[in-house]
Amino acid sequence: MRKTDNIIDSLVGDLKPVPRHALERRFAIGILPALAVSLVLMLAILGLRIDMAEALMLPAFWIKSAYNALLAIAAFLAAYHLARPDGSQGRFFQIAAAIVVTMAVVAVIQLIMSPVDTYPKMILGSSALHCPLLIFLFALPVFAGNIWVLRRGAPTELRLTGFIAGIAAGAAGAWVYSWFCTENGMPFVLIWYSLGILLTGILGSLMGPRLLRW
Amino acid sequence: MMSAHSEEALKALMLLSLDGDEAAYRRLLNAVRVLLIGYYSRRMAAATKADMEDLVQETLLALHSRRGTYDRERPFTAWFFSIARYKLIDHHRGRGGRIMAETELGEDVESDYNEEALTARMDVERLLEGLPEKQRELIRQVKIEGQSVADTASRIGQSESAVKVGIHRGLKALAEKLRGGK
Structure with a gap:
């Protein structure tokens, strides 16, 4: 019992005020620079897509960008809630499912409106194999930032938190990659981008229990 | 309080x-x-x-x-x-x-x-x-925090039976309050 008294003494002595929104601030500090690193990495290794000027006029470019950005935002918010011991993922899985289903509908509409001989281009494109791997690569800095933040938080569901943190990083990495990728097929984005995001999610669920323990 | x-x-x-x-x-x-x-x-x-x-x-x-x-x-x-x-x-x-x-x-x-x-x-x-302070504390320690009657008795310096009686009276008063309130 004596020892507990000593611990309480030292904790009281160590007390410093905690600013409001300390957790939000920590997320901003951990994630925004990591996202900048990903962007710089992309610009250095790949560069912007060669047809950037025209691409900015294409709905396909913006739909692709929005798909990744929305998934990333939903996942970051869920990870933020899970960083509190009494937090939950809320409706993350429903929201993510709604985003993916909407993308699937867009993809089907695009296929219906296109001639059949363009299908291989829209589904496999010319980069199907390396797209998920590059997304995974650009996700890694953000993933590291996420883990850095969460290790100072207090998540209680480590595997789930790791998975969602991975999805957030994957979607952020996919968003970064979409500034380079010249694919305009929505089925392509639905399949190969989602695969890259899922890969990062799996990495998170595997590493979560080990990295996030406190 | x-x-x-x-x-x-x-x-x-x-x-x-x-x-x-x-x-x-x-x-x-x-x-x-x-x-x-x-x-x-x-x-x-x-x-x-x-x-x-x-x-x-x-x-x-x-x-x-x-x-x-x-x-x-x-x-x-x-x-x-x-x-x-x-x-x-x-x-x-x-x-x-x-x-x-x-x-x-x-x-x-x-x-x-x-x-x-x-x-x-x-x-x-x-x-x-709404209860007298003594009964309130007994109910809280034993029934809510789950401490044993013996521990509680020794902490407040009373006999175990006094603790039990206090809890019993407190619970009875609570039951009456609930019945009266409805």
Whole structure:
């Protein structure tokens, strides 16, 4: 019992005020620079897509960008809630499912409106194999930032938190990659981008229990 | 007077602590220490006393290092017992006793600290406020915090039968209040 008294003494002595929104601030500090690193990495290794000027006029470019950005935002918010011991993922899985289903509908509409001989281009494109791997690569800095933040938080569901943190990083990495990728097929984005995001999610669920323990 | 262990009282102390009030923080830590002993002793029947003391200390350290994750808009006890519960699971896991942790952490723990149970507890607190202080404290320590009659008796320096009688009278008064209120 004596020892507990000593611990309480030292904790009281160590007390410093905690600013409001300390957790939000920590997320901003951990994630925004990591996202900048990903962007710089992309610009250095790949560069912007060669047809950037025209691409900015294409709905396909913006739909692709929005798909990744929305998934990333939903996942970051869920990870933020899970960083509190009494937090939950809320409706993350429903929201993510709604985003993916909407993308699937867009993809089907695009296929219906296109001639059949363009299908291989829209589904496999010319980069199907390396797209998920590059997304995974650009996700890694953000993933590291996420883990850095969460290790100072207090998540209680480590595997789930790791998975969602991975999805957030994957979607952020996919968003970064979409500034380079010249694919305009929505089925392509639905399949190969989602695969890259899922890969990062799996990495998170595997590493979560080990990295996030406190 | 508000009980030292009610949600309202603890939350008020926590908010002061977050602003750097050392006296409030000391009171908070001493209060949650008592809660933790009750919480862990109910869930670690086979454990040694040293084990439990370790866990209490580790939870206090976690409360300290993770205090930035407390959301000022939400109940303190829900946050705090989530940490206690996590530390208990982690404690069993550390021993390779995962299965044991899962069996011990049955519905009992799950249902204890959800929002609904918390509001129910706040209702209980409100009811208890109407009792004489002595009965109120006895009911709280034995029936709510789960401490044994013997421990409570020795702490307040009374016989076990006096404690039992006090609890019995308090509960009877509560029952009458509930009947009268409806």
